[in-house]
Amino acid sequence: MTRGTRRTASTVLALVALLVGATSRLLAASNTLAAIHDRGHIVCGVVDGPAGYSTTTAHGVWSGIGVDFCRALAAGIVGSKEAVKFRLLTPQEQIPALRAGEIDVLARYPDMAPDQGAADGIRIAGVLVHEEQGFMLYRSQNITSALELSGARICVTKETGAGYRLTKYFTGLGMPFELVKFDKWQEAVTAYADKTICQVLSADLPELARARQLLGDFGEHVILPELAAKRPVGPAVRDGDDEWFSVVRWTLYALIAAEELGITSASVDFAKSSNNTAVRRFLGIDMDLGKRIGLTADWTQRIIRQVGNYGELFERHLGQKSPLKLERRLNNLSGNGGLLYAPSFE
Numbered sequence: 001m002t003r004g005t006r007r008t009a010s011t012v013l014a015l016v017a018l019l020v021g022a023t024s025r026l027l028a029a030s031n032t033l034a035a036i037h038d039r040g041h042i043v044c045g046v047v048d049g050p051a052g053y054s055t056t057t058a059h060g061v062w063s064g065i066g067v068d069f070c071r072a073l074a075a076g077i078v079g080s081k082e083a084v085k086f087r088l089l090t091p092q093e094q095i096p097a098l099r100a101g102e103i104d105v106l107a108r109y110p111d112m113a114p115d116q117g118a119a120d121g122i123r124i125a126g127v128l129v130h131e132e133q134g135f136m137l138y139r140s141q142n143i144t145s146a147l148e149l150s151g152a153r154i155c156v157t158k159e160t161g162a163g164y165r166l167t168k169y170f171t172g173l174g175m176p177f178e179l180v181k182f183d184k185w186q187e188a189v190t191a192y193a194d195k196t197i198c199q200v201l202s203a204d205l206p207e208l209a210r211a212r213q214l215l216g217d218f219g220e221h222v223i224l225p226e227l228a229a230k231r232p233v234g235p236a237v238r239d240g241d242d243e244w245f246s247v248v249r250w251t252l253y254a255l256i257a258a259e260e261l262g263i264t265s266a267s268v269d270f271a272k273s274s275n276n277t278a279v280r281r282f283l284g285i286d287m288d289l290g291k292r293i294g295l296t297a298d299w300t301q302r303i304i305r306q307v308g309n310y311g312e313l314f315e316r317h318l319g320q321k322s323p324l325k326l327e328r329r330l331n332n333l334s335g336n337g338g339l340l341y342a343p344s345f346e
Helices: 003-029 032-039 065-077 094-099 116-120 162-173 185-194 205-215 242-260 277-282 299-306 310-317
Strands: 042-046 084-088 105-109 122-124 129-138 153-157 178-182 200-204 221-223 229-238
Touching (some): 032 065, 032 242, 042 065, 042 094, 065 084, 065 105, 065 229, 065 299, 065 310, 094 105, 094 122, 094 229, 129 205, 153 185, 162 229, 178 185, 185 200, 200 205, 229 242, 242 277, 242 310
Parallel strands (some): 042 084, 042 105, 153 178
Antiparallel strands (some): 105 229, 129 221
């Protein structure tokens, strides 16, 4: 065999290997729901943070609204919220792990820029949380609005994009300000606590609430009503599996719809005897939506009974029943002034 022939043969073999690998990944991506049923659990990709979304204890116990979303998927598909395995990932590992089929769903995808998901080979199933960047300062400063922060020194971390978003915010208002940047979040919090390095601390609201909790004197710190920026985050799946995408999206809708209908983890069994047509169809009594997406008729009942509705999740991990004690703001139902709503289950 000549050198040229050997080179051609090697090239052909390499192309065949690439095609086989691509075909295997495509088949895996298009059968996620079947794979979950076969193995009996969901594999959920999470990072350690931010506060209230996905955090773990020293004993490996996960909690957070993103974590409970994966448990809701497990309840609806497998029948038990415990049928989920969490895989800890770094931010850099998330997209490659999802694309490679190492995880079924990514609990929190933070970049919903136009076409970004398509470029990453993934699909965003919906908005689980509207993350909001805010301002926190000491109550003794007697400032009640961000419009009073002209000339203020504001502490942020370098790598989060918080400084860039603040620059856009204050430039739009025509207000001068000074950024004080730190490599690590704890350094920014310490500088804020010093009171002389900066007057204001800015980050996503859960991070501000967590800092307020750790600093002590909870009532001494005020989170202003204005937002410097907002961005939607939510679960993501691999592109190419429409059935699995629908299951993840409608699970998110189910959490929101249950709250809209007034169905809670405590009342779901009583709701089955309701005369309300919308309630009965949502619970799969008079209509089988589950069949359309590859699930059983009572999949929504299992989700709400075991995990709760959206409001229960939010209050448990981010709201007044959590250490963060955040107001719902944009994460309220549209009927209550927020941005959340679900399409009809009828």
